[in-house]
Amino acid sequence: MKQARPELLNVPIIQYFSLKKDPFSDNLKASELCDLPSIREVATTVEMVSQNHYHFAFTGPTGSGKSTILRYVCDRQERLGDKVVMLNGGNWGFGEFLRQVMEPLGIDYKAYHPSTMIRLIQQQMMKSAEDGKKVLIAIDEADKLRNDVFFQLHLLACMPDRGEALASLLLSGQDGLADKLVNPLATPLKSRMYPGHYIAPINRQMYRNYVQHHMKLCGLRDDCIDDLALEHIWKATSGNLRSIGMTFRIALQYAANHEMHKIDAACAKAAFA
Structure with missing residues (x-):
């Protein structure tokens, strides 16, 4: 007998935040890459x-x-x-x-x-x-x-x-x-x-540009993350691109699971706890 599919434990972030695509995806077209x-x-x-x-x-x-x-x-x-x-x-x-x-x-x-x-x-x-x-x-x-x-x-x-x-x-x-x-x-x-x-880690200004580029690419509004959360993620990732993307995705998932419509410092800290 076929088992029933279990319910998802995580809220789908694309639907929750009304995104156009997966945020900070590794599978971007060459034309979609941030101009670093x-x-x-x-x-x-x-x-x-x-x-x-x-x-x-x-x-x-x-x-x-x-x-x-x-x-x-x-x-x-x-x-x-x-x-x-x-x-x-x-x-x-x-x-x-x-x-x-x-x-x-x-x-x-x-x-x-x-x-x-x-x-x-x-x-x-x-x-x-x-x-x-x-x-x-x-x-x-x-x-x-x-x-x-x-x-x-x-x-x-x-x-x-x-x-x-x-x-x-x-x-x-x-x-x-x-x-x-x-x-x-x-x-x-x-x-x-x-x-x-x-290939060195990106600096603070490039980090801001990189985040804004990916937010725009996936359709995430600028007001969906506060400055303190951005700062926490910067300090935790030290400019490593993969770590930045992974931390943002986890922070978005934490916000969706807790019915929050903005990534704040608590979401950021939870992402690298």
């Missing part, structure tokens, strides 16, 4: 890097917005005409990494030797170049890749017999990524790396 300086800086650099076939890496702590920035930049480069191969890094050796690159390039995988996989990938990238498309290989969570990947990545990005650059590499990850790039065995890759960028 870090996004502009990385996007400007990646455009230059792609034009000149350099490589670039940016790092930052968990929740700083690295994956969001990477998604935005890749979307932008595709609209500029690049062929973008985007991967989520894992605990892979070089052979598995090559297999992951082959799939989005439309190359059928067989148990090839790594040298054969490199040749097939390079041939596909050369076809893109002939079509007028630069290739950008973007790797999120690149810090998870094993050291042997960084020692051999340069082999993938250029033709050894001609020395011609075939692709730009865009790497994103936590601080461990920088450690792997400074390893002496990664020198061939690092020699073509443009100086990296660190």
Whole structure:
């Protein structure tokens, strides 16, 4: 016998606050992202890097917005005409990494030797170049890749017999990524790396702009949160984007559950209690 669905214990906040969409969502379109300086800086650099076939890496702590920035930049480069191969890094050796690159390039995988996989990938990238498309290989969570990947990545990005650059590499990850790039065995890759960028927490003014942007995006009125609550959330999250969004959603949920139509200091404190 089918069991009856239990009643919700939490009041749906979209209906309660008459919102247009989920507040502080992680799944925004590139056009909906808040215009933060870090996004502009990385996007400007990646455009230059792609034009000149350099490589670039940016790092930052968990929740700083690295994956969001990477998604935005890749979307932008595709609209500029690049062929973008985007991967989520894992605990892979070089052979598995090559297999992951082959799939989005439309190359059928067989148990090839790594040298054969490199040749097939390079041939596909050369076809893109002939079509007028630069290739950008973007790797999120690149810090998870094993050291042997960084020692051999340069082999993938250029033709050894001609020395011609075939692709730009865009790497994103936590601080461990920088450690792997400074390893002496990664020198061939690092020699073509443009100086990296660190995604720092946002400051107080950017925090206000970020909150107002997301409130407007989801349809939350400006008078739905008081200044003291904003201050409490700022102090509790220290400018970390993921923490800001999570804390606001919990504060909204607390207000809805307690039939409050405004987020006050009590809601904010409950969100990070």
